[in-house]
Amino acid sequence: MPLPEAVAAAPAVAAAKVLSKTVKVNGLDIAYREAGPKDGPVVLLLHGFPSSSHMFRNLIPQLASNYRVIAPDYPGFGNSSAPSLREFPYTFAALADIVDGFTDAVGAKSYVLFMQDYGGPIGFRLAIKHPDKVKALIIQNAVANVDGWNPDVVKQFAPFWQKRNSETEAPVRAMLTPETTKFQYVHGSTRAERLSPDAWIHDQANLDRPGNAELQVEMLFNYQDNVAQYPAWQEYLKRRQPKTLIVWGKNDPFFRLEGVEFFKAQLPKAEVHLYDAGHFALETHLDEIASASLDFLNRLPKGN
Template sequence: MVEVRHRYATVLGHRVFYREAGPADAPALVLLHGYPTSSRMFRHLIPALADRFRVVAPDHLGFGQSAAPPAEEFAYSFDALTDVTEALLAQLGLERYALYVQDYGAPIGWRLAIRNPEAVTAVVTQNGNGYDEGFVPEFWAPVWAYAQSPGPSTEGAVREALSEDAIRWQYLHGVAEPELVDPDTWAADHREVSRAGLDLVHLALFRDYASNPPLYPRLHEYFRATQVPLLAVWGAEDEIFGPDGARAFAKDLKDAEIRLVPGGGHFLLESHLDTVADEMRAFLGRALS
């Protein structure tokens, strides 16, 4: 049985939770989760990889078991979350690592890579967007409207994303066999986003998501300059980040490996864990050899 350690660190004055497993001298793999979940989304993936890698999966500030300072006291943004993640990895002595990014984890991972290109050995993006082609317009229109003009007329639509129905939809939409998805996932996520004051934290990040597309030209420049090994393993039925977002990585990375998984949605690990784990082990074995 793989032993997964559940640890805390004080990072830039904040308590940050992370899961860690695998040999200390193995190649490092950093898993960055999305909204509205936490490193809990990797609870099954970590044991599937830790025989070969030192796996580290933090909870972003405001998520899971990490601290959640009030939005009035901490300026939540993707830059700020990256600052915390970067400082944590430095504390852990991770100078070189592969990245797995999903949803919110993607803009954090992209910032890490742009800031320190030499640190990133490979990238696995699982429905982690990096191109305008990936945005499904119907889903993102309320987010862009709120970011452009935050206020009562636009806030209601994005607040719906905090509801249990909306979180359940994120887990189940497009999934060919929804009975494979554990209901505890969305129930736990809903409990966490419903904690006092967390609505303002998430509203701040919804607004700040508009800072990510302007970063894409720098990201694409990074891809072209480094040709970092990249696997896009993507739930083909995702209606948040569509499959064109996966295909787009091949525009800048000539050897990008694109795997569209039929019957998979946004949270692909919940229904296709073995598929993702097998793809990752094979890809990282090639990329890091």
């Protein structure tokens, strides 16, 4: 078509360009995705297992018109450094320290936390350490109470946590297989046509890197420390009453709706949206979650 017509037909607002960057934190290369105005309020996206910032690839541009949206990869995940077990302690506390240092490195003085799965344990540690930096929470399928877990998953992990050996480790290593990675995406998901195989293929490629399985098993073993931290997180929620949005795939095979009910009891003013989706609800309900998140962000006090 002629140039004037092409210009007229172009969207009024172009999608925010998502940049891929790397920054040094405690000697490690931490990869991250970023979009939005440099001086905008920061939204820090914390990914789950076995994913990376890749899980937010489509959400970032939807939030970035007025917000600086940042999504790091943890050590051992995505494109960040993956030091060996001898070189780095693969614990949730250590990952939280890296993310804390990351926020300093990128100049994020305050932020809204978007936490999914592993992002919950990491984000809650940040919130307790820096309650004044964390301006609000967006929680997507991440729990802070034992009843929020599927009991079958607890049965799979409890023997491993109680006595780690090759026998108890075997069911946990099943979490690293291609079948389980795909299961995490497809189980409970509606709108199957929206599920991109690229998501679980990408995650599995990361899991299958030489030596990565040992790092992931170590993280899964350390997950028991998160359970031990639940009382502290619960006290934080009860005492601080952070502004909170909950966007939740209600068919999650790992985290039950009891997790949502717990948050509602602790945070009576929390806004809750349930979707007919699974663990990775962003894959099938991106527009709904992005819309709810933007509406929530836009209602936060200015300057946050």
